[in-house]
Amino acid sequence: KPTLFTGGYNPEGAIKWIDEVEIIFEAMGCTEESKTTLGTYVLREEANVWWKNVKLRIGADGVVIV
Numbered sequence: 001k002p003t004l005f006t007g008g009y010n011p012e013g014a015i016k017w018i019d020e021v022e023i024i025f026e027a028m029g030c031t032e033e034s035k036t037t038l039g040t041y042v043l044r045e046e047a048n049v050w051w052k053n054v055k056l057r058i059g060a061d062g063v064v065i066v
Helices: 011-028 032-041 045-057
Strands: none
Touching: 011 032
């Protein structure tokens, strides 16, 4: 069960969270697409708002929309 990530200014917490989810990704044999799906599933609060804004700026193929 991956840890939820809420965002905010906490570089050490972010690195710890990334390390934890990367262990899970490896154990599950995740594809890059699955990593994005699972990783964004556990974003909450500020981190989820950030992700929603990122999705608005990228297209369906992952190309940045200017």
